[in-house]
Amino acid sequence: MRVREHFEKDLEELVFNVMKLASYVEEALKSSLAALSEQDVPRAEKILSDDARINKLQLEIEDCCVSLIAREQPVAGDLRELMTTIKVVSNLERAGDLAVHLAKATKRLAGSPYIGSFQDIHKMAEIGIEMIHDAVEAFANRDGAKAREVAGRDDRIDSIHDALIQELLATMHKNEEQIEMSTSLLFVSRILERLGDHVVNICEWVVYAAEGAHVDLNS
Amino acid sequence: MAEELLLTQAETVEEQPNSTILEIRNLNFSYGDNLALKNINMDIYRNRITALIGPSGCGKSTFLRCLNRMNDLIPGTRVEGEVFLNGKNIYDKDIDPVRLRRSVGMVFQQPNPFPKSIYENVAYGPKMFGVRNRLALREIAEKSLQQAALWEEVDGRLQTGALSLSGGQQQRLCIARTIAVEPEIILMDEPASALDPIATMKIEELMRHLAETYTIVIVTHNMQQASRVSDYTAFFMVDENRSGYMVEYGKTQDIFIQPQNKQTEDYISGRFG
Numbered sequence: 001m002r003v004r005e006h007f008e009k010d011l012e013e014l015v016f017n018v019m020k021l022a023s024y025v026e027e028a029l030k031s032s033l034a035a036l037s038e039q040d041v042p043r044a045e046k047i048l049s050d051d052a053r054i055n056k057l058q059l060e061i062e063d064c065c066v067s068l069i070a071r072e073q074p075v076a077g078d079l080r081e082l083m084t085t086i087k088v089v090s091n092l093e094r095a096g097d098l099a100v101h102l103a104k105a106t107k108r109l110a111g112s113p114y115i116g117s118f119q120d121i122h123k124m125a126e127i128g129i130e131m132i133h134d135a136v137e138a139f140a141n142r143d144g145a146k147a148r149e150v151a152g153r154d155d156r157i158d159s160i161h162d163a164l165i166q167e168l169l170a171t172m173h174k175n176e177e178q179i180e181m182s183t184s185l186l187f188v189s190r191i192l193e194r195l196g197d198h199v200v201n202i203c204e205w206v207v208y209a210a211e212g213a214h215v216d217l218n219s
Numbered sequence: 220m221a222e223e224l225l226l227t228q229a230e231t232v233e234e235q236p237n238s239t240i241l242e243i244r245n246l247n248f249s250y251g252d253n254l255a256l257k258n259i260n261m262d263i264y265r266n267r268i269t270a271l272i273g274p275s276g277c278g279k280s281t282f283l284r285c286l287n288r289m290n291d292l293i294p295g296t297r298v299e300g301e302v303f304l305n306g307k308n309i310y311d312k313d314i315d316p317v318r319l320r321r322s323v324g325m326v327f328q329q330p331n332p333f334p335k336s337i338y339e340n341v342a343y344g345p346k347m348f349g350v351r352n353r354l355a356l357r358e359i360a361e362k363s364l365q366q367a368a369l370w371e372e373v374d375g376r377l378q379t380g381a382l383s384l385s386g387g388q389q390q391r392l393c394i395a396r397t398i399a400v401e402p403e404i405i406l407m408d409e410p411a412s413a414l415d416p417i418a419t420m421k422i423e424e425l426m427r428h429l430a431e432t433y434t435i436v437i438v439t440h441n442m443q444q445a446s447r448v449s450d451y452t453a454f455f456m457v458d459e460n461r462s463g464y465m466v467e468y469g470k471t472q473d474i475f476i477q478p479q480n481k482q483t484e485d486y487i488s489g490r491f492g
Contacts, residue, residue, distance in 0.1 A: 003490050073443050075475045076484045212477035 007072050014064055014085055015140050018092075021057045022136040025092050026129050028054065028099035029195070033125045036106045036188065037118060044103035054096040058089045077209070081142070084209035088139055091198045091205075095132060098191050098198075105191075109184050115171060120164050121188055124157050128195035135202045144210035151203035151217035157196035164189045240265040240403065240434050241286065246300035248278070248285055250293070255281050257462040259300070261453060263404075268426055268435045270445035270471065273455030274486070278463020279438045282455070283406050286436065287323035288316045304403075321348060324397035328409040330389035332381035332396070337364075337373050340381045340392055344400035359399055366432070367395035368425050387418025391425065398433070405429065407437040411444065423448045442487055446475045454483045 028047055035043035065082045068074060074082055131150050138146035168182040168189075200217050207215045241263035248256040256278045263269050271279040284290045286302060288309060301308045309319055321344070332340050341360040350356055360377065364370040369391040373379070381392055390410060397405055407426075411419040426435055426448050439445050445452055452475070453468040467474065467483045478484045485491050 004488070007489075073446075075442070075446065075487050076478050078488050079476060 004072075007068070007074075007078075010064070010068055010072075011078065011081065014061065014068075014082075017057065017061050017064070018085060018088060019136055019140060021054065021061065021089055021092050022132055024050075024054050024057065025096045025099070026132055028096055029102070029125065029129050029132075032099040032102035032106070033122065036102050036109070037114075037122065039106060039110045041107055041110050044106035047099055047103040051096060051100050054093055058093040061089045062086055077142075080209045080212060084139070084205040087205040088136070088202050091201045092132070092136075095195055095198045098195050101191050102188065105184060105188055109181070112181055115178055115181055115185070118185075120160050120167075121185065121192065124160050124189065124192040125195075127153055127157050128192055128199065131196065131199040132202075135199050135206065139202065139206045139209070142206070142210040144207045147203040147206035147210070148215075148217060151200045154196040154200050154218075157193060161189050161193040237264040237267070239263070240305060242301075242303040242306075243286075244301045244303070246282075246285060246298070246302065248281055248290065248299075249297045251295045254460065254462045256285070257458070257464045259465050261465065261468050263434065263436060264451065265434050266430055266432075267450040268430050268437065268448055269451040269453065270449035271436065271438045271453050271455060272440075272442055272445050272487070273463070273466075274457065274491075275440075276461065276463070277455040277457040279453075279455045280408050281463065283408055283436060283438050284325075286404070286406055287320050287325060288314075289320075289325065291316055321400045322402050323404045323406060324400065324402035325406040325408070326390070326393050326397055326410045329413055330386055330393050332384070332389050332392050334380070334382055336378045337381050337384070337392060338377040341395050341399045344396060348400060360395075363395040363399040364392075366398055366429065367391045368421065368428070369395055385418070387414050387421060390414060390418070390422060394422075394425065394429070398429070402433065404434045404436065407435060409438055409440065412440065419444070442489075446471060454478075454480075454486060456482060456486075 028050060031043060032047050034040065035047065065086050069079075069082055072078075131153050134150045135147060138144075138150060165186065168186050172179045172182045197218075204215055204217050207213065207217070239262045243259055243261050243263070246256060246259040247254060259282060271283060273279050281290065285298060286309075290296050290298070298310060302310060304319075304322065307314070309323075333343065335343075338357075338360055341363050342356045345356060345359050350359065361370065364373060369388060372388060373384075373392075381389065384392060390413075394405070394410075411422045414422065423444065426437070429435060430450075437445075437449065449471045451469065452471045454466045454474065455463050456466045457463050467478060467480045469479075473479075474483060475487060478487065
């Protein structure tokens with residue numbers, strides 16, 4: 001018999017719920033991107049209504065962490081894992097909010113034809129969503145090396161974002177009629193750049209859980 | 220919450236540089252042929268609370284008693300190595316153990332007041348060391364009871380029998396009795412294990428206050444108590460020959476957040492022991 005069988009089961013269930021939350025967020029981001037690219041307003045509306053389940057699960061996980069800290073007095077790796085869980089779900093919830101922002105942008109942009117840069121938006125979202133998936137996997141396995149590798153991918157998002165800014169500014173200079181659409185795309189690009197930052201935050205906490213050291217993976 | 224508490228204690232530790240009061244070097248201790256403690260080396264810091272934790276039989280109480288030669292009273296025991304108190308080895312031949320125990324006092328698991336009045340309990344030590352003046356004794360008793368956070372509960376009934384006090388009050392009386400002879404170090408062997416949670420919290424709070432004046436070394440089975448109350452923690456284990464040894468020693472926040480040794484982590488997180 002494991003000495004702390006109940007506690008360890010609770011920790012396993014917690015990790016399972018974090019993965020479930022991450023899957024909700026990935027699903028919301030994928031759906032919001034599809035809604036945006038296809039200007040599918042009913043789909044965007046669904047993303048807005050589904051956000052409640054992300055917020056609800058985040059609070060449930062946080063409550064569970066508080067309860068385990070109070071009842072089980074975790075220390076060392078267990079304590080770091082619970083602190084990290086609270087930080088990870090907070091960043092996941094904010095990534096879920098970005099899907100909501102994309103859904104709102106879909107409603108704003110409906111009916112206006114996109115200009116050429118949408119491929120880059122797709123690419124940024126694809127990288128960001130995969131980063132979430134892999135960062136949460138690193139969390140589940142307490143894998144600091146994997147977390148560092150995932151955080152490194154944010155550079156790719158940043159460089160696409162920077163190039164897109166230049167491209168859209170040039171478009172606005174050339175064609176005043178494209179200012180409104182270009183500004184909206186800048187906003188979308190900024191949302192996806194923030195997505196990368198949230199995943200980097202998650203990775204930093206995974207390193208803390210695994211190794212006990214605070215690291216800056218942003219630089 | 221726990222992390223916050225540990226960080227607060229850590230900040231307190233950082234306030235002043237450490238000054239070593241006890242240096243333990245290559246300490247071995249045997250009961251007859253059984254080596255109960257094996258090669259212990261550690262420094263204990265002035266005005267800090269050091270907790271000794273570990274499973275039953277790991278030698279932590281034996282180690283504690285080595286620090287004021289209480290083990291001298293047990294026949295057939297042998298000590299090797301050195302324990303320097305302010306640079307002087309307490310096992311040198313010219314050291315008087317009775318005088319040593321004045322400098323390094325001890326509080327035990329079960330409150331053990333003398334079956335005399337509250338006043339007599341506290342005044343006993345100073346009398347034994349030559350204080351005869353009644354007024355001076357009275358002042359020492361009052362000051363000691365105040366330091367032990369018991370004065371307000373016993374003022375006006377100092378002649379009452381000590382055994383009429385509650386368990387928690389009796390333990391604080393024993394602490395007052397210990398500090399009445401102005402020790403430098405107070406050794407505490409499971410001082411709260413026989414007390415209820417409120418009395419335990421009072422003892423822990425008292426320890427934080429006492430550490431401003433004294434150095435405290437505490438043996439505890441209660442790891443949450445060690446994490447709450449101590450600045451430094453030493454983890455002891457027992458090997459296959461039933462010899463106790465020290466696995467890890469460091470700042471309490473490091474031991475409880477990021478221990479360096481897997482055995483320490485398994486023990487403090489309740490996975491063995």
